[in-house]
Amino acid sequence: MQEKILILDFGSQFTQLIARRVRELNIYCEIHPYNNVPSVDDSVKGIILSGSPYSVRQDDAPHFDFQNHHTKLPILGVCYGAQYVAHFNGGEVMASNTREYGRANLQFINAESPLLKQIPANSQVWMSHGDTIKKLGKDFEIIASTDSVDVAAYHIKGTQTYGIQFHPEVTHSLDGKQLLQNFLVDICGCKQDWTPDSFIETTIAALKDKLGDDKVVLGLSGGVDSSVAAVLLHHAIGKNLHCIFVDNGLLRKDEFESVLESYKHMGLNIKGVDAKQRFYDALQGLSDPEKKRKAIGRVFIEVFDDAAHEVQDVKWLGQGTIYPDVIESVSIKGPSATIKSHHNVGGLPDFMKLKVVEPLNTLFKDEVRRVGRALEIDDNILGRHPFPGPGLAIRILGEITPEKVAILQEADAIYINNLRSAGVYDKVWQAGAIYLPVQSVGVMGDERTYENVICLRAVESLDGMTADWCHLPYDLLAKISNEIINNVKGINRVVYDISSKPPATIEWE
Structure with missing residues (x-):
């Protein structure tokens, strides 16, 4: 069972950055909205509470069941997370007279605290808060302070619960990585065994188990995500993977031919479809970017469905969805405001009647590239710049x-x-x-x-x-x-x- 850290999102702009820092330590983590916490099993080694644009003093401040979790697991509250735990456990949070935004230095550090091991005096940290913890409850102890903030970090005695009023995930906190490592490895006991090789091994095994002898169709784009997804599926099910590369007339110069050639060298079972005119016809007269995206998405599904029907008994649609796509489609208040339609996240039309398999939906882009290198995919594909799904239509x-x-x-x-x-x-x-x-x-x-x-x-x-x-x-x-x-x-x-x-x-x- 893959061990993991849960990161509860209270709406901070830095939540994804926390996840990236955790994963840089070869520890798997997942982000979940504070109001939709998954059931906690033995695979969960600890919980990190994110910051938030809210104040704990607001009537509509985000709440979660802290008492139920902190007796079972190590918890690290960051900024709002720290203030929340303090405020609702006998402490007091107030609007600060001296708001701290930007760099600060830890003038006092309790060197005996496992959270602060190997962190030097005067360590630079990054503050970003208007509220501050003015009083702590019973059994709380201060373990770090700055010149202007007494409670820069605390610990609840007899527990593995810690709170910090600075952001260790940003590079301006010079010893932030060490602090996170102290929490994750020394306090939570994480093994740091989540590597590209381990991901490949467990993912291929899971795909074999999930797909069996079923056939999968996957739309290749020539980009990093769909290519890595295709190779993982190819390792799991071989010729039962049918790849389709659609020329929508909106690719870069000579891209259709060059990408098809590179995929054939990789041993993938791939078919190229020239559908330029169908896309141009659908885009005629459209200027609004969202209408263009929707027209391209609709025609792509039609073209892809036509090609998929030429493969008998297909059960699954493979997609190169990655973790930021998943996170951006859900927020702490429900679905995110639509900035633009995303070509990977969303429902499939009923007529396709395919189940979806997304082997990369837990990875960030740089992690996808690391996995691709471990799979020995050509650097010409892995090093390609991201290219939008609608292609040159939105350029x-x-x-x-x-x-x-x-x-x-x-x-x-x-x-x-x-x-x-x-x-x-x-x-x-x-x-x-x-x-x-x-x-x-x-x-x-x-x-x-x-x-x-x-x-x-x-x-x-x-x-x-x-x-x-x-x-x-x-x-x-x-x-x-x-x-x-x-x-x-x-x-x-x-x-x-x-x-x-x-x-x-x-x-x-």
Whole structure:
């Protein structure tokens, strides 16, 4: 049985980061809304309570059954989690006169506390709270303080319950990883045995048991997630996996042919389907990004269903859904507000009548790549930048036409090829060109032009949840701009996007 840590989400923007830090220590964890805690069995080694935008003093503050859990398992409350435990167990939480946001230093540390082992005096931590714990209840002891916050960390005597008013998961808390390791390994007793190899072994065994001799169809995209999912399924069921790669006319230049070729070298049972015209017909006259996404999703299902029907007795649909997709589809207040439709998460139409198998739905993107390397998947696939499910349709603002797609494919190919030749492609999380519905005046060959604009986008990120724009060298940007304008008919201006996420998204639509 895979041991795990439960992280209860009270709405903090840092909850996913806590999970990532836990997993970096080779310990499996799951995020669950505070109001939907799963049953706790012997596999659960401890619980982490996240921060929250709420105050424990609010009437509608999130609540959970602390008394039932803290007698059975180690608990670490972070920020709101720490304040909640203190406030409802004889302590007092108040609005602080000296709010702490940003860096602080632990002036006092109880070196005897197992939570603070090997953490030096004056260790820098990251604070982000308006409330503070003013009084602790019976059997609580202070184990760390800053200049302005007496109760930076506490322990409930006779239990394995701890609370901290700082965020160990952010890199600004310089010894945060050590603190988490102390809690997870020394206090919870986790073995740190959740590795790519162990994941592969247990996942393939589970897939064999779940699928038996059933047939699975899976839509390949050429991206990291669907490729790793396909190889895992291939190891489990071999030729009973039927992969379908649809050319929706919205792929990058020459991508359909090159991806098909690379998959054949991997031994996958794959069929390519040219459906460009069906997608172009469905997109005709549509400019709204959400309508474009829905049209593409609908046609993809129709095309995929047609191809799947050519395989006899299919029972399962394989998908490359990863953990952030799952988390983003559920929030502490029910379904998240829709920022954009996601092509992996959501119901299937009734007519497909297929059960869904998602071998990667517990992994973050970087973990998928680690598993892919352990499976010896080619770096050309594992190193590919994320590419949106709707493809170039959401990188062409406004209505889609084959002519616009062809222009963008050429410009994008020049951009990506230059990033590769300059040796910076692998340093960028995601890059792509965007076709703007803007025309501007230019001069080419002594003649006035009135043509379209291409925007270049490149971002740095760990998991796509937040992203910063890449500071590409000016001479490289100048070279790319010059090549696009000289070689792509219909473009006379190139601009560079310097917006970060948030507030901007990585894609434009």
